[in-house]
Amino acid sequence: MPAADSPRRRRSDVSEPNEQVTGLRLDQISTHVATLGDAEKFFVRYGRAVGGYLRAILQDPGATDEVMQELVLALLRRGGVAKWPGKGRFRDYLKAAARNAAITHLRRTGRQPAAAELGEVADPHSAGSAADRALLSEWQSCLLDRVWRALEGHERRTPGNICYTALKVFTEFPHEPSPRLAAIATQRTGHAVGAEAFRKQVSRARCLMAELILTEAARGVIPPTADGVEAELHELGLWSYVEDHLPDDWRTRFFSA
Numbered sequence: 001m002p003a004a005d006s007p008r009r010r011r012s013d014v015s016e017p018n019e020q021v022t023g024l025r026l027d028q029i030s031t032h033v034a035t036l037g038d039a040e041k042f043f044v045r046y047g048r049a050v051g052g053y054l055r056a057i058l059q060d061p062g063a064t065d066e067v068m069q070e071l072v073l074a075l076l077r078r079g080g081v082a083k084w085p086g087k088g089r090f091r092d093y094l095k096a097a098a099r100n101a102a103i104t105h106l107r108r109t110g111r112q113p114a115a116a117e118l119g120e121v122a123d124p125h126s127a128g129s130a131a132d133r134a135l136l137s138e139w140q141s142c143l144l145d146r147v148w149r150a151l152e153g154h155e156r157r158t159p160g161n162i163c164y165t166a167l168k169v170f171t172e173f174p175h176e177p178s179p180r181l182a183a184i185a186t187q188r189t190g191h192a193v194g195a196e197a198f199r200k201q202v203s204r205a206r207c208l209m210a211e212l213i214l215t216e217a218a219r220g221v222i223p224p225t226a227d228g229v230e231a232e233l234h235e236l237g238l239w240s241y242v243e244d245h246l247p248d249d250w251r252t253r254f255f256s257a
Contacts, residue, residue, distance in 0.1 A: 042090055042220065043075055045146070049091075049138035050098050056131035057102040063109070071101045089232065090220040095135060140236045147212045151205065162189050163205035170202045210245035213238055214254065226251040 043050070050071070055064045075097060105111075148164070155164040162185060169184045176184075182198035193201075217232050218224035233239040247253055 043072075043094060046091070046094065046139060046142050047072075049135055049142050050094055052138035053095065053098050053131050053135035054102055056129075056134040057099070058105070060111075063105060063111075067098075067101050067105045070105075071098060074101070087222045089228075090222070091135075091139060091232075095132075099131075136236060140238060143213065143216050143236065143238070146216055147209060150212050151209060154208065162191075162193065162201050163208055165189055166193075166198055166201035167205035167209065169198075206245045210242035213242050214246065214250070218254075224255065226255040229255075 047068075051064060051068055054067055054071075055061070058064050058067065148168075151164040151167065155161050165185050165188050166181075169181050169188070173181060173184065178195040178199055182193045182195045185193045185198055185201075213233070214229060217236070217238070218229045221228045221232050230239065233242060
């Protein structure tokens with residue numbers, strides 16, 4: 001990875017894809033979500049995942065919209081987010097708030113699901129229900145969307161860097177040979193890209209993407225620790241995206257010993 005992308009010097013700010021990368025360690029972002037304003041932004045950022053969780057519970061688009069609106073009001077205007085204790089996983093906090101709002105709605109409207117189903121939804125530690133799977137899938141999608149936008153912003157800000165384009169082409173055409181992929185990248189960027197240069201750009205992009213995924217996951221784990229963030233990535237099905245592309249000393253490089 002070139003010096004401009006070195007994790008020792010800079011950390012990609014996934015929360016605002018257009019911002020320059022800073023030099024903070026990941027264990028220094030612990031106050032970002034622990035404050036009211038940033039928790040609100042985090043909720044908005046992952047609202048789509050919360051909506052997917054509610055849809056899986058309620059099985060009614062209209063009811064989902066209604067409960068989502070109620071949840072937004074409760075969290076963003078009635079001090080709900082202020083009750084966030086500032087530690088643990090913010091995803092768990094949002095899941096609990098959404099679960100409680102859905103159960104309240106079901107009971108208020110008399111639309112009780114089967115007892116076993118309600119018990120599974122009501123269990124704060126459940127992990128295998130359809131709603132839980134929907135939340136994880138949508139959360140993963142939201143996180144990756146932010147990472148791709150950050151890669152795109154990095155490419156725009158860095159002349160000669162085509163990390164976003166190269167990785168997009170590579171993922172869209174996984175079975176094409178490098179010369180063909182380089183030709184596609186050349187067409188998209190308007191600049192000549194050779195096969196070897198393309199492979200180098202993909203390698204650098206994978207390392208940067210791994211760092212971006214690690215950073216974004218760390219924002220929702222307070223305080224962010226190497227073990228906690230790794231566990232989060234495993235649960236979200238994202239560990240395979242980073243494990244072969246992080247530096248060997250990533251635990252001490254990005255987190256306190």
